Amino acid sequence: MPTGVAMRDARQQLFGAAERVLLRDGPSALTSRAVTTEAGCAKGVLHRHFADFDAFLAELVLDRIARLDAQAAALRDAAGTGTVVGNLADALTDLFGSVAVAIVGLVISRDGLRARLRETRPTGVPLLTEAAAMIASYLAAERELGRVPADADVDTLAPALIGAAHLLFADRKGAPPEPGAVRRVVSTVIG
The missing domain is CATH 1.10.10.60 (Homeodomain-like)
Known part of the structure; x- marks a missing residue:
C-alpha cells in the first residue's frame, strides 16, 4: 500500500x-x-x-442517515405538488435505489455495529427509522393540505411504506423493481 x-x-x-x-x-x-x-x-x-472498525462503520451509517435530511426537506417541499403516490414512489425509489438496502444489511449483520449505534439510536433499525420519519412528515403535510384523508394514521402508514418498499428492493443482486410496482405498493398502502 x-x-x-x-x-x-x-x-x-x-x-x-x-x-x-x-x-x-x-x-x-x-x-x-x-x-x-x-x-x-x-x-x-x-x-x-477512527478508534476501530466498528467506530468507522457507525460513522458511515450516521453519515448516510444525515444525508436523508436533504431528501426529507425536498419531499416535504413537494407536498401539494404532483401526486401523493408519485411523490412517495419517487422518494422510496431514491431511498432504496441508493446504498440504503446494503447499509440495512450491514447493520443487521454486525453485532458490534448495532451495539454502537444503540448508544445514540436506541430503537428501530437505523436508517429505516429515519426514513419512516421522513415519510410520516411528508404524509402529515399532505394531510394538512387535504390530499391525504384527515383520519389517516401517518405514523402507521410511514413504516408500512418503508417495509413494503424495502422488500421490493431487498434483492441486492437482482434488477430493481419496475416503477409501476413501486407505485402499486404505495397506492395500496395509502389507499
Missing part, C-alpha cells in the same frame, strides 16, 4: 470505498483491509481517523 501520500478528505474517501465494497461484495466482505485496499491507502489511515 502507498505510504506518505496525502489523502484529501480521507473520511469521505474511506466511506465511498466502504460503500463500493458493500454494494459489490456484501456485508460479510466489508473489512478494514477491503476498505483501505478499495480506497488505495494504507490500513493505518482508517485507524488514524
Whole structure:
C-alpha cells in the first residue's frame, strides 16, 4: 500500500470505498483491509481517523442517515405538488435505489455495529427509522393540505411504506423493481 501520500478528505474517501465494497461484495466482505485496499491507502489511515472498525462503520451509517435530511426537506417541499403516490414512489425509489438496502444489511449483520449505534439510536433499525420519519412528515403535510384523508394514521402508514418498499428492493443482486410496482405498493398502502 502507498505510504506518505496525502489523502484529501480521507473520511469521505474511506466511506465511498466502504460503500463500493458493500454494494459489490456484501456485508460479510466489508473489512478494514477491503476498505483501505478499495480506497488505495494504507490500513493505518482508517485507524488514524477512527478508534476501530466498528467506530468507522457507525460513522458511515450516521453519515448516510444525515444525508436523508436533504431528501426529507425536498419531499416535504413537494407536498401539494404532483401526486401523493408519485411523490412517495419517487422518494422510496431514491431511498432504496441508493446504498440504503446494503447499509440495512450491514447493520443487521454486525453485532458490534448495532451495539454502537444503540448508544445514540436506541430503537428501530437505523436508517429505516429515519426514513419512516421522513415519510410520516411528508404524509402529515399532505394531510394538512387535504390530499391525504384527515383520519389517516401517518405514523402507521410511514413504516408500512418503508417495509413494503424495502422488500421490493431487498434483492441486492437482482434488477430493481419496475416503477409501476413501486407505485402499486404505495397506492395500496395509502389507499
